[in-house]
Amino acid sequence: MSARLLPVLAVLSGLLALWYGAVGPMNIRQALDLAERKGVAVQPEGALARQEVSAFVLMARNPGEVARGYALERPRLPTPGQVAGELWATTGEMALRGRGFSKRSLIYHGWITLQSTLAGFALGTALGVLGAVMIVYSRTMEMSLMPWAIISQTVPIVALAPMIIVLSGQAGIEGRGLPKAIISAYLCYFPVLVGMVKGLRAPTREQLDLLRTYNAGGVAGFLKLRLPASMPYLFTSLKVGIAAALVGTIVGELPTGAISGLGARILIGDQFGNPMAIWAALFAAAILAGVLVTLLGGVQGMVLKRMGMAV
Amino acid sequence: MGPVVVAEGLDLTFRTNDGPVQALSDVSLSVAPGEFVSFIGPSGCGKTTFLRCVAALETPTGGRLSVNGMSADAARKARAYGYVFQAAGLYPWRTIGGNVRLPLEIMGFPRAEQDRRVKDVLELVELSGFEKKFPWQLSGGMQQRASIARALAFDADLLLMDEPFGALDEIVRDRLNEELLGLWGRTGKTMLFVTHSIPEAVYLSTKIVVMSPRPGRIAEVIESPLPRERPLDIRDSAAFLEIAHRVREGLRAGHAYEG
Numbered sequence: 001m002s003a004r005l006l007p008v009l010a011v012l013s014g015l016l017a018l019w020y021g022a023v024g025p026m027n028i029r030q031a032l033d034l035a036e037r038k039g040v041a042v043q044p045e046g047a048l049a050r051q052e053v054s055a056f057v058l059m060a061r062n063p064g065e066v067a068r069g070y071a072l073e074r075p076r077l078p079t080p081g082q083v084a085g086e087l088w089a090t091t092g093e094m095a096l097r098g099r100g101f102s103k104r105s106l107i108y109h110g111w112i113t114l115q116s117t118l119a120g121f122a123l124g125t126a127l128g129v130l131g132a133v134m135i136v137y138s139r140t141m142e143m144s145l146m147p148w149a150i151i152s153q154t155v156p157i158v159a160l161a162p163m164i165i166v167l168s169g170q171a172g173i174e175g176r177g178l179p180k181a182i183i184s185a186y187l188c189y190f191p192v193l194v195g196m197v198k199g200l201r202a203p204t205r206e207q208l209d210l211l212r213t214y215n216a217g218g219v220a221g222f223l224k225l226r227l228p229a230s231m232p233y234l235f236t237s238l239k240v241g242i243a244a245a246l247v248g249t250i251v252g253e254l255p256t257g258a259i260s261g262l263g264a265r266i267l268i269g270d271q272f273g274n275p276m277a278i279w280a281a282l283f284a285a286a287i288l289a290g291v292l293v294t295l296l297g298g299v300q301g302m303v304l305k306r307m308g309m310a311v
Numbered sequence: 312m313g314p315v316v317v318a319e320g321l322d323l324t325f326r327t328n329d330g331p332v333q334a335l336s337d338v339s340l341s342v343a344p345g346e347f348v349s350f351i352g353p354s355g356c357g358k359t360t361f362l363r364c365v366a367a368l369e370t371p372t373g374g375r376l377s378v379n380g381m382s383a384d385a386a387r388k389a390r391a392y393g394y395v396f397q398a399a400g401l402y403p404w405r406t407i408g409g410n411v412r413l414p415l416e417i418m419g420f421p422r423a424e425q426d427r428r429v430k431d432v433l434e435l436v437e438l439s440g441f442e443k444k445f446p447w448q449l450s451g452g453m454q455q456r457a458s459i460a461r462a463l464a465f466d467a468d469l470l471l472m473d474e475p476f477g478a479l480d481e482i483v484r485d486r487l488n489e490e491l492l493g494l495w496g497r498t499g500k501t502m503l504f505v506t507h508s509i510p511e512a513v514y515l516s517t518k519i520v521v522m523s524p525r526p527g528r529i530a531e532v533i534e535s536p537l538p539r540e541r542p543l544d545i546r547d548s549a550a551f552l553e554i555a556h557r558v559r560e561g562l563r564a565g566h567a568y569e570g
Contacts, residue, residue: 204400206398206400207402209368209394209396210394210400211417212387213368213387213393213394214390214413214417215387215388215390220416224402224413225402228402231404307404308403308406308445308446308447309403309404
């Protein structure tokens, strides 16, 4: 275990060091502005004059004020500690006070996002598997469906998301849950489709011939050979798919004036000049994605182990 | 009882990007019930292709072929044969028992009958106790025995084997050859057996079909005078060496034709 943990921790501590290092130059101007307003003498004087000087020079000339940049209330770049603090304040701490599902808590917004993500994931997976079956069993479908599937992924989802929301509003669909799920399914179906086409085609010629010698029908061929043979491919694409579904949901929450969900938190943090909220929501999303992928990995391990195909 | 397999003037031409390839040319052969027929020859001589024609996995482009008195495809639909492929080809997600059960499930045998047959054929190939193991837990030789059990499970009278022991080492191969002969003696099935190995062909067969390539055709058919009971040391007898010599000569003649 420690052999697997060590490289991860090494990379993580490297990233944290880089982050802490970056906070100084990123926040020095803000820190000096603040100090100047409080009557502390800084070099050079005046925000405009400081525009002409690089951040590193400012740090060198005002070494005493660098620390201030690490404790700003609304920093341009918050420190990892500040982000962790904000994350804790809007999740665990609120939960401890019994307000876990208050609209100010990230647990509530994460839950909203999770719901759409799972709905979109289910829809996208169903579409992807269905499309893959059609493509594998029909040459016509392969010729007609596959190019569109590829083209669909070249359209930027940010451009498509508002249209889906507007159109589903026109179609009389209440609320944001369904349109968000559709956007997330749109991103999620593609990896599942591609993976399953490959998986359903994984059986060797000999394995297929064997079924022919039994005069097996198409259903038996699907259930007893193609489907089990595709399982390792399915899980690999599901893991990509659920991460894509989460991104889809967040994108669906961004540009559309949504008021709940992690995407909405990011947007609101941006509009109200509160970078800490953005970072906290960002990390909440990353943690959510990590949990979902890990859960799927666990299911994958269990299923494949039962099938004698341990990974 | 009539012959199990009859081929008359069988032709098969594959269309490839490099033009047509004649895989079989004017192949005529008759196999009686209970015979053990080996097909031997260099790569490209059509021995596997012929076996696949009998199994209706390929369709001849000319000539006549009957299996059990019907067309090869009708025989396939009647599940008249068991086929053993070069690679064991066990499904990795099924246990050994599950693999042997596969044809029985597809053919709709009742559950209790499936259990009984799986147990019986695994005993027949000496794999009792391995029913719950997965293929990767078994050696190559054991996997190939499991694939023979799978072909035997639904009790077809005809067994088609395409170089089943080709990938195994000599010691394991000797064991399996001996076991296969025993199995053939006990079950009285008709065997069509493709091989690269002269000793294997001579040791196993009542009839050896020597084939030569480009186009694939029968060079010689050698009836073996060896008794049906064959201990392994029969391979040092004069009669055995004499047949092996004839097979070698036949193969050489086939090659000379080419030059």
